[in-house]
Amino acid sequence: MIEQISLLTVDLIGHISCLLLCTALFRRTCAKRQLVLAFLGTLAAGYLITVVPVIREFPIKAILLVMVFTVFCHACYEGKILTQCLCAVFSYVIMLALDTAAIFLFCNWVGMPREQIFADPQLYMICALFSYIVIFVVSFAIWRFAQSWTKIEKISVSGFLAMLVFPLVSLGTITFLFQVTAKDHSVSHWAIVNALELVAANAVLMGLLHHIEQEAEERKQNVALQHQFETQLEKTQVLLEAQTAQRKQTHDFKHHLSVLGGLLQEENLAAARQYLAEISETGQLDALAVHSNNPVVDAILNQKYAQACELGIQVDFAINDLAEFPLSNKETVVVLSNLLDNAIEACKTQKGTRLIRVKIQCSEEKTILSVMNTIDKAPVMENGLPVTTKADPLAHGYGLQNIVSILADHGACPAILCQDGWFQFSTVLFHQTISPAPEHDQITQKSL
Numbered sequence: 265m266i267e268q269i270s271l272l273t274v275d276l277i278g279h280i281s282c283l284l285l286c287t288a289l290f291r292r293t294c295a296k297r298q299l300v301l302a303f304l305g306t307l308a309a310g311y312l313i314t315v316v317p318v319i320r321e322f323p324i325k326a327i328l329l330v331m332v333f334t335v336f337c338h339a340c341y342e343g344k345i346l347t348q349c350l351c352a353v354f355s356y357v358i359m360l361a362l363d364t365a366a367i368f369l370f371c372n373w374v375g376m377p378r379e380q381i382f383a384d385p386q387l388y389m390i391c392a393l394f395s396y397i398v399i400f401v402v403s404f405a406i407w408r409f410a411q412s413w414t415k416i417e418k419i420s421v422s423g424f425l426a427m428l429v430f431p432l433v434s435l436g437t438i439t440f441l442f443q444v445t446a447k448d449h450s451v452s453h454w455a456i457v458n459a460l461e462l463v464a465a466n467a468v469l470m471g472l473l474h475h476i477e478q479e480a481e482e483r484k485q486n487v488a489l490q491h492q493f494e495t496q497l498e499k500t501q502v503l504l505e506a507q508t509a510q511r512k513q514t515h516d517f518k519h520h521l522s523v524l525g526g527l528l529q530e531e532n533l534a535a536a537r538q539y540l541a542e543i544s545e546t547g548q549l550d551a552l553a554v555h556s557n558n559p560v561v562d563a564i565l566n567q568k569y570a571q572a573c574e575l576g577i578q579v580d581f582a583i584n585d586l587a588e589f590p591l592s593n594k595e596t597v598v599v600l601s602n603l604l605d606n607a608i609e610a611c612k613t614q615k616g617t618r619l620i621r622v623k624i625q626c627s628e629e630k631t632i633l634s635v636m637n638t639i640d641k642a643p644v645m646e647n648g649l650p651v652t653t654k655a656d657p658l659a660h661g662y663g664l665q666n667i668v669s670i671l672a673d674h675g676a677c678p679a680i681l682c683q684d685g686w687f688q689f690s691t692v693l694f695h696q697t698i699s700p701a702p703e704h705d706q707i708t709q710k711s712l
Contacts, residue, residue, distance in 0.1 A: 272311060274389075277396040278359065279307045281403035282333055285355040288410035289470075290341035290348070299340050306336040326435065330356050346424045354470045357431040357438075358463055359399050364438050365459035366395035368445065372456075378445065406467060430469055434462045553579075556624070558586040560593045561600065565622065568604040572620060577611045582623040589624075590631055590693045595670045599633075602663030603689055607637035610687065614640050634690035642682045649680070650687075664689075 283303060292299065309332045314320055319328060333352035338345055370391045371378055381387045441455050520543055527536040554565040565581065572579045591599060604622070611618040616638070623634040643650035649664050667689075668678055674693055681688045 274392045274396050275307060275311045275314060277393075277400050279303065279310055281359060281396070281399045282306075282336075282355055284400075284403045284407035285358075286333075286337050286341055286351070288407040289351050290337060290343050292340060293342045294340045302336055302339050306332055322439070323435075326356060326360075346421065350424050350427055350473070351470065353428065353431045354466055354473075357434045358466050358470075359403070360438055361434065361459050361462040361466065362399045362402055363395045364441060365456050365463065366398040367391060368441075368456045368459060370394055371445075372453075402463070410471075427469070427473055431466060434466055437462060554581055554583055556583045556586040558589050558596075560596050561586050561589060561624070564597060564600045564604070568601070568608065572604075572608055572611075575608065575612045575618075577608060577618045577620060580619070580621045582621070582625070584625050586624060586626050586631075588626055588695070590626075590674065590695055591670070598663075599667050599670055602667055603635040606663060606689075607635055607687075610637050610639055614638060616640065629695060631693045631695070632690070633693065634688060636686055636688040638685055639682070639687045640685075643687070645680075645682075 294302070310329060313325055313328050313332070319325060330349070330352045333355060334345070334349045337343070337348035337352060341348065367378060371381065374381065374387070376387075381391055438459070441458060445455055520539075523539060524536055527533075527539065553569040554562050556562055556565075561583075565583070569579050569581075589596065604620070607620045611620060619638050621634075621636040623632065625632045649668070664678075671678060671691055671693070676691050676693050679688075679690050681690075
């Protein structure tokens with residue numbers, strides 16, 4: 265009974281050490297109660313692996329413990345399974361190397377060979393307890409040191425395979441050290457130093473893994489910021505061009521009114537009708553596709569309308585008075601530009617019908633926003649959003665993420681539907697303050 269309690273105590277210390285290493289590397293995603301339950305399940309699985317004769321021998325025990333640690337990480341912490349598996353391997357190797365160094369040190373202290381110590385239940389438990397206390401102290405130190413680290417989320421398959429080489433070599437080295445010191449009464453100090461070097465090397469490599477992932481995340485953020493800057497610069501230019509076009513149109517409109525006024529003063533109704541018909545046919549009185557009473561929305565939608573027109577894409581608008589559009593000008597540019605850019609990008613490579621439908625309806629309580637486009641093939645979805653198909657995914661794919669972030673700031677969430685050859689992104693923005701409704705909604709329906 266005492267032996268079983270001692271084994272359970274040793275396993276408990278070891279699993280707490282593993283918990284500290286997981287917390288140092290990953291961001292917890294579950295509640296404390298769920299963490300405790302998962303930890304107890306992991307402890308039970310580890311104890312079972314330790315006491316069952318068939319599976320407690322190396323390397324089966326090592327493989328099973330790594331799997332148990334990986335499942336525990338995946339259930340309670342954020343990150344990809346490959347990253348969690350790799351960190352489980354590192355954690356196990358660090359703990360095993362510490363265990364080896366502590367056993368070698370204990371053999372030197374008592375002046376007895378390892379087999380003799382393991383044959384005596386009391387000495388074995390004292391040795392195991394000493395070993396796992398060392399493991400706990402080092403794991404606690406790593407946890408304290410790594411608290412300020414940016415948590416690891418994912419690693420590539422190639423990175424996983426490259427990083428996996430060293431802990432596997434370390435396992436082979438530890439096995440060799442055990443074999444060459446099997447019957448020594450006094451283990452060489454170099455063997456102890458070698459075991460500690462393996463601990464340090466694996467810990468440093470784990471830190472290097474964190475550093476690599478942190479640099480990758482920073483590069484990703486820099487690319488995203490650069491992309492956002494370029495997008496804002498482009499949209500600012502679009503607004504300036506739209507403002508210039510509007511001024512030209514207003515300037516010409518005054519001339520047309522002056523001519524019509526002169527013809528009417530001369531009571532030359534036939535000439536006035538003819539002139540009005542001529543300028544209507546040239547489109548000079550209807551240069552813009554959208555008139556929503558919101559200059560920013562008009563500039564974006566009309567610019568994207570012209571862009572789609574050049575590519576032969578049909579665009580239908582269902583827009584009412586958007587003077588009370590709930591998003592700021594900056595948010596409006598990001599949301600509408602990215603949605604329409606994605607829709608145009610999806611349509612321009614299609615062979616069949618190429619159609620985009622934009623619906624923005626603003627009422628007292630809410631604004632409905634929907635962008636639909638035809639598709640030939642449904643996109644691959646990840647975390648509820650379509651995965652970019654661009655050659656350089658690092659430089660793309662941030663548009664929808666930025667949209668979702670903006671919508672979240674307004675308490676809204678997107679609804680993405682892909683079926684029957686259509687891709688639709690829609691959302692509902694509820695207004696925080698209710699403004700007086702316009703007397704008449706000015707509906708604009710325009711098709712290419």
